[in-house]
Amino acid sequence: MHTDLSSPRALRRHRLPKRYGKPLAAALILIIAAVVAWCLTVTPPPIITAKKGAYTDVRLYHDVAAQVAKGRNFYDATAQLHREHHYPLKPFVTVRQPTEVVFAATFGWKAVQYFCMATLFIGTFLFVMGTENKLHLVERIALLGALGAGGSQVTNPSVLALQEYPAGQCICIALALWIGWRRHWWLPMIPVLIGLFIRELVLPFALLALAFAAFERNWREVSGWVAVLAAWGAFMAWHAAHVHAVLLPNDIASKGWHGFQGFSGFLKAIIFTSTIQPLRLGFALLVAALPLLGWASLRGRDGLFCNLLVWGYALMIGLFSRADTFYWGAIMLPWYFVGYVLLPRAVLRIWAAWEARGPDFSPEAQAETVA
Numbered sequence: 001m002h003t004d005l006s007s008p009r010a011l012r013r014h015r016l017p018k019r020y021g022k023p024l025a026a027a028l029i030l031i032i033a034a035v036v037a038w039c040l041t042v043t044p045p046p047i048i049t050a051k052k053g054a055y056t057d058v059r060l061y062h063d064v065a066a067q068v069a070k071g072r073n074f075y076d077a078t079a080q081l082h083r084e085h086h087y088p089l090k091p092f093v094t095v096r097q098p099t100e101v102v103f104a105a106t107f108g109w110k111a112v113q114y115f116c117m118a119t120l121f122i123g124t125f126l127f128v129m130g131t132e133n134k135l136h137l138v139e140r141i142a143l144l145g146a147l148g149a150g151g152s153q154v155t156n157p158s159v160l161a162l163q164e165y166p167a168g169q170c171i172c173i174a175l176a177l178w179i180g181w182r183r184h185w186w187l188p189m190i191p192v193l194i195g196l197f198i199r200e201l202v203l204p205f206a207l208l209a210l211a212f213a214a215f216e217r218n219w220r221e222v223s224g225w226v227a228v229l230a231a232w233g234a235f236m237a238w239h240a241a242h243v244h245a246v247l248l249p250n251d252i253a254s255k256g257w258h259g260f261q262g263f264s265g266f267l268k269a270i271i272f273t274s275t276i277q278p279l280r281l282g283f284a285l286l287v288a289a290l291p292l293l294g295w296a297s298l299r300g301r302d303g304l305f306c307n308l309l310v311w312g313y314a315l316m317i318g319l320f321s322r323a324d325t326f327y328w329g330a331i332m333l334p335w336y337f338v339g340y341v342l343l344p345r346a347v348l349r350i351w352a353a354w355e356a357r358g359p360d361f362s363p364e365a366q367a368e369t370v371a
Contacts, residue, residue, distance in 0.1 A: 003163050021355065026351045029350065032293065039267075039282060039289060041279050041286075041362055042264065044261075044264035045261070045323060047272055048323040050230065058162065060082075060085065060087065061161040062109070063077075063081055063102045064078050065109070074098045074101065075242045075245065078095055081252075082095070082251075083248075086252065088242070088251070088255075089246075090252070090253040090254065092240040092244060097163070097198065097235075097239055099197045099212045100161070100163050100166060102142075103115075109160070109161070112357040116169055119173060119191075120154050123147065123169060123172035123176055123333075127172070132180075134180075139344075146334075147338065148334075149337055150334025150336060151169065151172075163198050164327055164329075165333070166195075167198045167201060167202050167328045167331055170192065170194050170195030170202060171192070171195060171331065171335060173188075173203055174188040175188075175309070178209065178305065185218065185221045186224050189225065193232065198234060199331065200236070201316075203232075204313060206228055206229055210222065210229070233318060243321035257320040261322075262318050263318055263319055265317060266315075266317045266329075267289055268328025269317050270329045270336065271288050272329065273329040273330040276288055291343075293343060297342050313331065
């Protein structure tokens with residue numbers, strides 16, 4: 001038995017009462033039309049980027065790595081460079097976790113690029129293999145293009161100093177494992193723990209997986225996720241202690257994380273961290289929003305998890321990111337682009353609803369025996 005992500009055969013088998021089908025489809029079409037019109041006409045506030053020749057976050061991380069490579073302590077080097085270039089040091093999370101920078105200082109930034117390339121390959125392979133009997137062969141082949149496009153920044157070694165990129169690759173692997181290898185529930189914990197040590201923005205995945213395990217009363221899995229969070233919490237406590245040790249009373253404090261940019265803030269974060277960036281803004285907003293429709297076509301346990309994950313990150317970015325922290329969008333790459341592959345299924349579902357053929361959401365209908 002397999003929990004199907006979204007089966008066209010199931011669409012043909014299960015029917016909605018006719019009195020519900022057309023109104024539901026009409027409502028969905030109106031919502032989609034409204035989003036399309038909004039994307040093509042809205043003029044959202046611009047993102048904030050460094051002026052040409054100005055000091056950037058990428059340059060900061062490269063400079064810290066260069067100092068560490070010469071034998072200097074990570075926290076001493078970071079504090080000095082933060083002060084010299086007017087970066088905040090308070091609270092402690094304004095100082096990035098040392099994992100990626102120390103790795104780059106030890107093995108070189110080329111090794112960081114190779115790591116990102118390897119994780120992109122692994123994540124793509126696992127998505128293709130893990131969706132066997134869940135997605136059509138054509139869709140699984142299309143995953144190669146979608147994930148390749150979503151992870152194409154691995155060819156640009158300079159931006160990989162932004163920890164969101166390798167952390168997003170870790171989420172991609174974890175999500176593929178969560179979908180495809182449920183009996184081996186401990187497997188996603190490995191890339192999630194690695195991702196947490198790179199960037200704390202991986203935390204929503206761990207919390208969501210913990211919530212699912214607790215709801216299903218899988219106490220072994222609950223204990224595993226608690227152990228992951230405990231290990232990361234200990235690491236962050238160690239990190240906080242080292243940051244506080246180098247603080248001075250007059251060090252700059254962060255502006256905070258309450259940008260409240262809304263839906264456009266989330267879409268801009270996707271646009272300006274991916275291959276969508278060269279498109280005209282209105283069209284780019286629409287293209288960035290389309291995967292949401294694809295993800296919404298999923299059903300069952302996998303569908304609920306994936307949609308909560310996607311919308312959870314969208315909400316986090318829309319509420320808390322600032323105009324100058326648009327790079328948070330990279331935490332959703334390349335896995336967010338899987339939504340493009342699922343767009344035809346979303347169209348089929350709307351058509352099925354219009355024809356009063358819809359999926360039955362009973363537990364029995366969510367499982368399908370695959371020969």
